[in-house]
Structures are given as C-alpha cells and as structure tokens.
Amino acid sequence: xxxxxxxxxxxxxxxxxxxxxxxxxxxxxxxxxxxxxxxxxxxxxxxxxxxxxxxxxxxxxxxxxxxxxxxxxxxxxxxxx
Amino acid sequence: xxxxxxxxxxxxxxxxxxxxxxxxxxxxxxxxxxxxxxxxxxxxxxxxxxxxxxxxxxxxxxxxxxxxxxxxxxxxxxxxxxxxxxxxxxxxxxxxxxxxxxxxxxxxxxxxxxxxxxxxxxxxxxxxxxxxxxxxxxxxxxxxxxxxxxxxxxxxxxxxxxxxxxxxxxxxxxxxxxxxxxxxxxxxxxxxxxxxxxxxxxxxxxxxxxxxxxxxxxxxxxxxxxxxxxxxxxxxxxxxxxxxxxxxxxxxxxxxxxxxxxxxxxxxxxxxxxxxxxxxxxxxxxxxxxxxxxxxxxxxxxxxxxxxxxxxxxxxxxxxxxxxxxxxxxxxxxxxxxxxxxxxxxxxxxxxxxxxxxxxxxxxxxxxxxxxxxxxxxxxxxxxxxxxxxxxxxxxxxxxxxxxxxxxxxxxxxxxxxxxxxxxxxxxxxxxxxxxxxxxxxxxxxxxxxxxxxxxxxxxxxxxxxxxxxxxxxxxxxxxxxxxxxxxxxxxxxxxxxxxxxxxxxxxxxxxxxxxxxxxxxxxxxxxxxxxxxxxxxxxxxxxxxxxxxxxxxxxxxxxxxxxxxxxxxxxxxxxxxxxxxxxxxxxxxxxxxxxxxxxxxxxxxxxxxxxxxxxxxxxxxxxxxxxxxxxxxxxxxxxxxxxxxxxxxxxxxxxxxxx
Numbered sequence: 203x204x205x206x207x208x209x210x211x212x213x214x215x216x217x218x219x220x221x222x223x224x225x226x227x228x229x230x231x232x233x234x235x236x237x238x239x240x241x242x243x244x245x246x247x248x249x250x251x252x253x254x255x256x257x258x259x260x261x262x263x264x265x266x267x268x269x270x271x272x273x274x275x276x277x278x279x280x281x282x283x
Numbered sequence: 284x285x286x287x288x289x290x291x292x293x294x295x296x297x298x299x300x301x302x303x304x305x306x307x308x309x310x311x312x313x314x315x316x317x318x319x320x321x322x323x324x325x326x327x328x329x330x331x332x333x334x335x336x337x338x339x340x341x342x343x344x345x346x347x348x349x350x351x352x353x354x355x356x357x358x359x360x361x362x363x364x365x366x367x368x369x370x371x372x373x374x375x376x377x378x379x380x381x382x383x384x385x386x387x388x389x390x391x392x393x394x395x396x397x398x399x400x401x402x403x404x405x406x407x408x409x410x411x412x413x414x415x416x417x418x419x420x421x422x423x424x425x426x427x428x429x430x431x432x433x434x435x436x437x438x439x440x441x442x443x444x445x446x447x448x449x450x451x452x453x454x455x456x457x458x459x460x461x462x463x464x465x466x467x468x469x470x471x472x473x474x475x476x477x478x479x480x481x482x483x484x485x486x487x488x489x490x491x492x493x494x495x496x497x498x499x500x501x502x503x504x505x506x507x508x509x510x511x512x513x514x515x516x517x518x519x520x521x522x523x524x525x526x527x528x529x530x531x532x533x534x535x536x537x538x539x540x541x542x543x544x545x546x547x548x549x550x551x552x553x554x555x556x557x558x559x560x561x562x563x564x565x566x567x568x569x570x571x572x573x574x575x576x577x578x579x580x581x582x583x584x585x586x587x588x589x590x591x592x593x594x595x596x597x598x599x600x601x602x603x604x605x606x607x608x609x610x611x612x613x614x615x616x617x618x619x620x621x622x623x624x625x626x627x628x629x630x631x632x633x634x635x636x637x638x639x640x641x642x643x644x645x646x647x648x649x650x651x652x653x654x655x656x657x658x659x660x661x662x663x664x665x666x667x668x669x670x671x672x673x674x675x676x677x678x679x680x681x682x683x684x685x686x687x688x689x690x691x692x693x694x695x696x697x698x699x700x701x702x703x704x705x706x707x708x709x710x711x712x713x714x715x716x717x718x719x720x721x722x723x724x725x726x727x728x729x730x731x732x733x734x735x736x737x738x739x740x741x742x743x744x745x746x747x748x749x750x751x752x753x754x755x756x757x758x759x760x761x762x763x764x765x766x767x768x769x770x771x772x773x774x775x776x777x778x779x780x781x782x783x784x785x786x787x788x789x790x791x792x793x794x795x796x797x798x799x800x801x802x803x804x805x806x807x808x809x810x811x812x813x814x815x816x817x818x819x820x821x822x823x824x825x826x827x828x829x830x831x832x833x834x835x836x837x838x839x840x841x842x843x844x845x846x847x848x849x850x851x852x853x854x855x856x857x858x859x860x861x862x863x864x865x866x867x868x869x870x871x872x873x874x875x876x877x878x879x880x881x882x883x884x885x886x887x888x889x890x891x892x893x894x895x896x897x898x899x900x901x902x903x904x905x906x907x908x909x910x911x912x913x914x915x916x917x918x919x920x921x922x923x924x925x926x927x928x929x930x931x932x933x934x935x936x937x938x939x940x941x942x943x
Contacts, residue, residue, distance in 0.1 A: 228496040228527055229351045233768060235531040236296075236347030238381045242535070248558075249565050253664040254673070254767055256565060261378040261409070263557070265660045267672065267767030 210266075210274040211255065213247045219276035220244050226273040238262055239274070287329075287338045289448045292361060295373035296385055297344040298772035300401045303431040304373055304440075305341045306784050315788060318343075318357050322694060322909050332441050340367070346381075348388040350499035352697050362392050363483050368448040371440065373399045376406035376413055376428070377773070379546055380538050386422070387459040387534040391488045395454060397443050398426045399436070405773065410549045418545035423456040432778050459537035461491070465529035468519060469494065475515055479507045494526035557773045561657065565771075570661035577654070578680070581645040585684075589638030596634040600626055619813060620806050628805025632797045632854045635685075638715050639793060640786065642684040647785040650677070653774040663767060669749050670756020672767040675705040679748075681789075682712030686902040687796055688789040690909050701765050704755060706909055707919045710898040711748035713741055716855035721890055723859055727877040728886040736887075744894045751926070796901035797854075804853040804900045812846075812864075819864060824849065838892065838931040839885035839939075848892060854899045884938035888931045895927035 207222045221243045224231045234240060238260045248263065249256035255271050257264055266274075295301040305313070309328020318325045326341035342361060343354035350356050362370065372389060374382030379400075389396055398418075406413060419426040425443045429436030446452055461469045472490050480489045492500040493516070505513055520526060563569045604626045611618030649655050655677055663673030674696055682689035689709045696702040713721070721740055725733040812824040819825045828842035828849070835845050843865040850861035863873050866880050881889070897903065897920055907916045 229349075230766060231527055231531075232347060232349045232351060232495065233766075236349070236381075236384055237768070237770065238378075238384070240531050240535065241528060242532070248561065251566070253567065254660060256561070256660070256771060260380040261411070262381055263561070263771040263773075265656070265663070265673070265767065265769045265771055267663070267765075270766050270768060 207275050207277050209272045210245075210247070210257070210276050211250070211268060211271040213250065213276060213278060215247055215250050218244060218246045218279040220279060222275040222277050224274050226270070230270065230273065234270075234274070237264055239264065244279070245276070286336050288335045289337045289369065289444065290365065290367045291337055291339045291444055291448075292342050292365075292367040292370045293339055293373065294342045294358060294370055294385070294389065295344060296346050296375070296382060298770055299344075299373045299375040299382065300431045301341070301344055301373045302784070303778060303781055304371075304399065304401065304429070304437075305339065306780055307431060307434060307437055308441075309339055321353055321357065322911065323353050323357055324694065330441070332445065335445065337441075337444065340365075345385070347385060348392075349495070350497050354697075356499065359388075359392065362389070362394050366394075366483070368395065369444050370394045370396045371399050371444065372396055373401050373431075376400045376403045377409050377411055379411075379413065380535075380542060383422075383538045383541055384534055386424075387537060390424075390456050390458050391485075391491060393485055393488075395447055396424045396456065397440070397447055398422065398424055399429050399431075399440055400426055401429045401431050401436075403428045403436075404430045404433070405775070409555065412547045412549065414545045414547075418541060421457060421541045421544045424454070425452070432775075457537070459534040461494070462529040462532040462536065465494070465523065465526060465533075468523050468526065468529075471519060472516060475512050476504065476508065479504065479512075491530055493520070495530050496520075496527055555773070557653075560774055561771070564654075564657045565660055567661055567664070570657065574658050574661060577649070577658075581642070581649075582683075584645060585638055585642040589641045592637035593634050596637065597631070600630045600634060603630075619809055624806040624809035625802060627860055628808065628853060628857060629797055629802040631856050631860070632716070632801050633794070635715055635719075635856075636790070636794075639684050640790060642715070643681075643688070643786045643789045644782065646681060646684070647782040647789075648777055650785070651777050651782050653772045655680075656769065656771045659769065660771065667765075669708070669752025670704060670759075670765070671701060671708075671752060672765050674767070674769060675701065678705055678709060679712050682709050682714060684715060685789075685793055686710055686712065686714050686898050687905050688792055690902060690905045691792065693909065698765060700759070703910060703915050704752065704759070706906055707755060707915065707922075708748055708752050710902060710906075710919075710923060711744060711751060711895065713744050713894055714855070714898075716899070717894055720851075720855055720859055720893060723873070724877065724886060724890055727874040728881060728883060736890075740890055740894060743891070747895060747926070747930070751922075796904070800901050800904055801854050801899070805857070808850055808853045808857070812850075812861075819846070837935070838928065839882065839888045839935040841885075844881070844885065844889055848889070848896060851893060852897060852900055852903075854901070855893070858893060883943050884935050887938050887943065888935035891934045892927045892931035895923060895930055897923045897927075 210219065213219050221239060221241050223241055224234055239245065243259055245257045245259040247255060247257050254265050254267050257266060293301060293305055305326060305328065308330045313326055313328035316325050317323065323343050328339050330337045330339060340361070342358040345352065345355040345358055348355050348359045370389060372386055374386070386396065386398060400413065400415065415426050415428050425447060427436055427440045427443055429440065447454065469490060472493060473486060476490060477486055480486050489500060489504070493504060508516065564573060604622050607622055608618065611621070659673035659676045662676040666672050666675055677695065678689045678692035681692045686709055689712065690706050693702050693705040693709070696705055721737050725736045729736045812819045812822045814822055816822055824846055828846035831845060832842040835841060843862070846865060847858040847861040851858035859873065866876055906919065910916045
C-alpha cells in the first residue's frame, strides 16, 4: 500500500476516491468488479458511521460490510467537506 | 396453444426490472419451480406472437457469470447447454456501465443477444441521455429502449426477438478484449489449451475464464489437459497473478467506449429523492426508530384488517361443519375425518389467509419501493452479533407471517452457510399461528396480565433467537467474516403488478402446503387420536401421551398437554383444538375451563415450549428441502427439542419458586 493510498473504510462521508486495488480472494474481486467496483473506478462514500458503508459508483449505490471495506484500497480525491 | 418455436432466456442484474418484463410477457402462463436439483427458483412462461410460440425462461438474476454462486452457474450453463434462440438482457438505463458488464460476459458465450434498455424514464430524470442508435452501433446488438413499469417497449422487444431468431438481420456483436498488456498471455494459453477445448465450450470463453481463475472451468480443464501442459498453464498464471484484473480492465475499457459514444449526462450532481431519503433512513439514529415504526404499522394494519376477516372465515368454517355434520349420520369415521380432521385442522389454517394476505402485501410493498434494502442495511450491525448479516432480516420479517415463505426467502442469501443459519433460526420467529395460540391461552389464564405476558413471551422468543444465533455462529463459523455486499436500489413508485405477483406466489405456496401436507397430517392426527377406542384417552396418541407423561413432570405437563403439544406439529393452532377436546370443552369454552385445569406455571411452561418447539410440518418440509441434506435439518430438529424442553423446565421451576 503506497503512502497516499488508504483502505476505503478510512474515507469519510462525502469524500471521493479512486479504487487502487482490491485485496481479497478472486471471489471478492470478481463480485465487486461486476458491480462496478474495480481498480480505476471512482466512488463516493455516502454513509460511514460505524457499521457497514454505503458507496455510490457509476450511479449505483452499494452497501458494503466493514470487513470488505478494509480490503478495498483507494486513493483519496477530495478533502472532507 | 401453439407449439414452442422459439426459446428465449431472460437475463439481467438484480434491480433492473427483469421480473416486471417477465410478468408482462408471460402473464398467467408462468410456472414457478426449481432448477433441477437446486434450491434456486426457475420461472418459465409462454408468449404467442404471430402464431409463433415463444418459451421464456427467466434466468436467475446475477451481476456477472462467475462460478462463485449457484445462480450464476445455472445461468451460464443454461446458455452453454440449451443454446436459446435469443437472450434478452435487461439493462438499467440509469446504470449502463454495470449492466454492460454482464453483457460483456454473455457476448463471450457467443449468444444471440438483445439488450432491453429498461428504466429509460429513471435515466431521464437523473439527467442521463442515451443515444440508442449509437449504442446499438457500438455494441453490434439490437438495443430496445423500454419503460417496463409503464408497459412501454414490449412490442418492439418481441419483434426484435422474432427477427433475431429468424436471422433476418445481420448480427455481428462487438466484444470486450483482454487488456492490451495481457494479450500475449492469452495467446500463449490459447496455444496450449485450444486443442483440448471441445464443444459446447468456446475457446475464447474458456481461456478468459481460466485467466479469471474460475474454479469450475479450471477444475474441468485440469482433468482433460495432460499434466505437463497443465503445469505450463499454471506457471503462466502464477507469473501473471493479475490476469483477472486484465480481464476486468478489458471489459471496462470496452464499456467506457460504449458510454463515451452513446451516453451523455446533463444536470450533473443533482440531489435525488433517493439521496434525501437515504440521508435519514440509513442513519441508525433515525433509521432504527423509523424501521420499528414501519413494522408496528405493518402489524397493526395486518391485524386490524385481517383479524375481523379471519373471524368471519372461522364462523363460516364452523357453519360448514355444522351443515355437513348430519350428512354423516351413519358413518362417524367419515364425519370425524372430514369434519374434525379436514375442516377443523386444515380449515382452521386457511382462516389465516386474510391475515397473511395483508401481511405479505405490506411486505411486498416495502420490498418493491426499495425500503427493505435500507431496513437490511440498518439491521446489519445487529445481525452481525448473531453471525448473520443484514440480508437475513427480510426472511425473518416474513417469518412473522408464516415460516414457510420465510424459509424459502432465505434464498436471497448467496453464501451457503449463512443461508443454513438463517433457516436454522427462522422457526424461532413467532408466526401468526403461534401468536394466535399465545394470545388465546394467555388471555384465558393470565386475565388482565395477558397482554404483558404475550409481549414478554414474544420478546423472550426473539432474545432466544439472538442467543441461538450467537452460539451457533460461534460454534460453527468461528471467526469467519461473512461478506456483506448489497445493492441499494433507487426508491421508486410501487408497481402493483410486481407486488401482486409476489403476494400471489407467497400465498399460493402457503395454500399448497395447507392443502397437501397439513390436510394429510390433520387427518392422520385425527385417526391417531381415535384409533382404537374411538376417543382420545384410549387412542394411540393418548397412549403415547400417557406413557411419556413422566418426562412431562419437570416441565409441569400432564399427558393432555403433551398430546396438545404433539398436535401442534400438524399446525400450531391445532394445539388449541386438542386442548379443547382433551379437557372436554368445545373450542368456544376453552377460556372458561383452562384456568381450572392448568396452573399458571404449567401454562407459562406450555407457551414457552410451544414457541420454541419444532415448527409445523409444513415448515419442517420446506426446511428439509431448502437445507438439502439431513445433517443440518436433523441438528436443527434436535436443537429445537432440547432447547424447548430446557427452557420450559427453567421457566416452570422458576415460576414455582417465585410462586406465579
């Protein structure tokens, strides 16, 4: 993990990021890819207050468990509002 | 009916309106069953156009065609083995990128595809404009814009199906490539493997799947390919661990091309209704109280509207019984079987129909507008405590109506173990029938404390559900994290046709069970309680009850209560009828007589055990069917027996001690 990349779970609500990598089994990678979450894709965190997160990507809103959000590495795009 | 001339498969990701399209096309001709040997629903139906019979098979909804879920495996095997004349891929116009990902997978299978671009109105509202002509040109497949919820575009879709299957139009689809930097590896792999790939499998598809690390294809090829060649394949894959990403990247490059050429967005960044609602509904502080409020509303609506109707049906059943009674003057057996067994047993079950109807209608409404996904989201954190995740919340909710559709509803859970655990816990959700028994007995025994007692019992029941889940998940799954990934669909106006179909399916599932298993069991129970001797005391059931009476002592049961509990296996409300018969009163008089024959402690123990005891036979049958093997089913059965007995004993002894 590079210096400017962080796990998705550290993005705050309203922040945007670009997916850098998904660290996980082939199953998780394929599953996320089919929903539009793969390296290079832009996403925005809508909800992140403990518990699962909600992110939007390409017009789709996806709820994602904390465990999985730790395995998605992103590059932060905007500072928190 | 015309013969079947054309076989069409309907495919699409979840939340794209696939079932709406299916319902419009097939209407009442649809047939719902299971895919052979699988616990995945198979829906088929027919459509007749210009004298041609079109058979439509609804493939399970899936985001892609990997081998990681049963649904996806079924969909791709159907395409490979059945070779349908046309595949209609329903896409969501407001999320084209994602929908096209599945298209890329289907095109790899060289299947004749039509893209039905649904929800054009939603896309328009969100400021997304799609040039259908340009998209068609880029993809090389017919694209039909649709608004299925308003019945728009169906005719165009049907004529596209007809002309594609007749081969009238030229059909040269474009295809996604592997990312540039991995094309060499693809060629090398193809070089080694090509000669071993035989129809119906295609070279390009097989190699791509090998690069994706697809477990099924990899396993299949490893058995066919000689060891030295297979060793080379594995070495290549090890060197290029990112092959899967190269495949995915290739697909998204292709998708980006399509989007760039045909999709334009205006009104960017507008705040949608969904954003506003989710801002409140997915925040636990508001979301959970709102969820509780919504559920309270559902229950008060269900019972407010359903109970009067149930009572009406009940009195109708009673008059039917009284009317039939004299017809069997000469034959007490026939009378017993038909009046007591059939009408008294299965008939009583059917009186629950209005309650179930309103309940299922309310639930289907909440599902259809998109609320249930939010409920699952806010419940996720609590469900984790018991080793499940948010998605199990929906089947549990259904369980408050009837456990049968709840067990079947566990199919929405993709992971096998989490599905098993959900089914395992479902019987601990008190269904309408259990609630009816609890309310009646509590009212008879506890007088003005009845309401508090009933609430305490239901709350205790739910706590036990949580506790069992906690223990079971700790014992069975250890620390394993259950992945929770779920799309939250946009809120939309309810579609009556979709809601109607869902309610219809759940209700008919219930009626079928009541009409077959419960009828058989009710009659069997009546016979067991009348053979030999003609009365319950001298019958087989009475004999069983009397001979196991000693095990009833620690839980405060006499043999009559044991028999009533056993009768509840046919259907929970049977236990009331059994108590009525055993203590020599009609069902009407049970309120008067119960307090004199049943102590408070015994009654409490009876209710606790009834709630935790093995569910009705209809639920048991679907549990066995959905769990597949005997191992899970039997362990669940034994667990319920032990838990109910232990809890009953604890409650009884405690009640005696404090002198309730």
